[in-house]
Amino acid sequence: MNKSRRKRIISTLALCAVSATTLMSTGCGADKDNDYTIAVITKQDISFWHSVQDGAEKAGEELGVKVIYNEGADKDYPAGDTDYNTQKDYIDYAIKEGVDAIVIAPNSLEELNDSFAKAEEKGIKIININSRATYSGVLSCISSSDTDGGAVAARHAADAVLGSKKIRTAMAQVANATPEEGIAAVKKLGKGAVGLIGHTGDTANNRIDGFKAETAVQIQAQMADDGIDLDKSGLTTQEIAAMFSKFFVGGENRCGTIDEAYDETKRLLNESPNIVCLFATNTNTTLGACKAVQELGLQETVHIIGFNADSAELDYLRTGVLGGTVVQNPYNMGYFGVRYALKACEDDGIPYSLDTGVTYVTQKNMNDDYIKLLLDPENY
């Protein structure tokens, strides 16, 4: 055997050994990364949905899942919270890309159902976040209850309403009057005390409904403490409901932008001088209301209850223009959305719904650990 041939044989054997080792090493063992791709589709370009994106991407990173976010249309975000056409484009793209699951905050309760059906035909799992579409194939919805959000806002708004001098005076009259006089006073009580600034999305109705209902509960409880039992007043349910409805003004004109909310707030404050509390149902309406109240210099007399925790909202909270804000947990919606999507892909059981809750954030509690986690989960 000559020298070069021997060298060649040894080189070949060494190469074989190393190749076999490499092959064995790359071909064996479980790995964190899996092959699932999950499309996450949200609404417009505001901090709430950015936070959803952060949570979704964090879950993707932790679980080894590929996450694509709002891809497949000529816009990076839907134009607003009713722009379901852009979301349809995102869904079509996701189907084309062969994703395994779609996590979506639907911009319509009905209009996306056809797209969902197309996706489901391809075996794509559908998870909703923020609100649930009417489509029956939605496996789970991760959201906070809008009704409860409104109720939590109302519980805290009640302090502002019931604690105001005007209302307290009226309440005292009720307490000292005969039942009949009391009922008559109640009818006038707090008329137009609470202004409602609703947004254009589907969620606004539930938030306002929850707010109204809980406000009524809170006032009734206060009246009961003052010895006025409406059950024994002889008023019908409709009459009682009508009585409480007088507390609220606005809410009919839905606002899609900050400017619209600003104009609506100014209009309400101008038309209803009794307003002691404003309830805004999302980020834009909160910012519009704050802007108007601050401009009119009414922050000492008008208590604003907002929704969500955009950095501008937090600034208003720090300066005291915003009395408090109901904060959902968008980060967790994104995080659990992807987590549930993966579980659905792996045929693990997932709950029909998950309530991520709402939290009332004020200037006083905004430095609590949990609130810090809620407001900035990436850096907590």
Next chain:
Amino acid sequence: MADKKRSINHSRPYILGAIVLALVTAANMFFVTLLYTRNVQTSKRTSGAMQSVNRMNSELSEINGDVLSIIAGVGNRRGHANAARAHFINIADCKEDFEDLEGISDEAKTRFKHAYTVLEAYQAKLEELTQVWNAAGGGESDISDKAFGSSMSAMYTQDIYPLQVTASEMLRATIDIVNNDTAEMTAKNARLFIIIEGLMLAVAILGEIAVFIIAKMAKKARLELEEREKSLREVDAKLKTTRQKASDLALTNILTNMKNRYALDNDISERLEADRFNIAVFDMDNFRSINDTYGYDFGDEYLIAIADKLKNDFGSSAEIYNITGNEFCFVFNKEISENQAMGIVQSIHAVMSSPFEVLNLTVQLPASGSVYHYLPGDCLNVNSLLVKLDTALRNAKLNGGNMVNTVVDI
């Protein structure tokens, strides 16, 4: 000694092979133990983390059960409240256990921290509930009980339940991360194991191949060495022969193939001191005339013919030396007496003086000689002995030649 050394050389590749195998085995054992230890640590960490987090989740469920019982007014509310507090103490213990675990990834730690922060918020909400309860009279009257139940129900739905499920999901997410980390670590260990085993195998195979090749090369080298040694022995033998031949040539007259003057010196020098022997020298008278007449080649042939004749006729009685050109020296055997020697000398003279056929020509020259009955110690060396003999020979030639003189002690 040489054989032993050679034997060691032969077995060297196999010793090397054994060392390679031993090293591979030792390294293998080391790495396998290392990987086993790492796997055990991973497994211990995972089970510890899962135990802590699962227990926390289980305690959380118990608390939720207590809270629901309190809201529904099932059983003793204070009892449930105390039980819930005990569960929170257990949760705090589990948290410490989890935090004491080493090697938990940052991702899992962060997720756990988030879960625990939600848990603390949940606990804080329950404390608020207690305050509501106390404000409602601590369950001492039906009215306050009813009011409490109503407030609590709203608080539970809106504040407490979402925190509880969020904390629970976060804890599950923590377990998933720990499981993923474990799977990743196990896969990494498995990959490492396969790489190490593969490398060990490759090293062993290559080592054995190297040993095989070295052994083969050593065998070839050994054969080459043996071949070379054989050649060297042959060369050595040839050298010895050549040296012997050279030595023989130094002591032999090339023409007549008889011993020469140096051989004579060698043979009798040591005998001069103690031996008694008879010695004679002869040469042809006027041999130069042959060379001058017929040429040197003819003269050489003539000398060869004389030498052959002398060897043939007197080789058994004496050792014959061709000490110069046509001069021959006879050292008689020991058993030859003086008288016998004298008789042989006459015969030699007769033979040398007789006609010889040389190259189809008959030539004849007279010869002269001298004989010496040597006695021990007569001469110090061979030179002086030959001087004595040559002097006697010269005297014979001066007296007309064709005669034999006896050396007398001068």
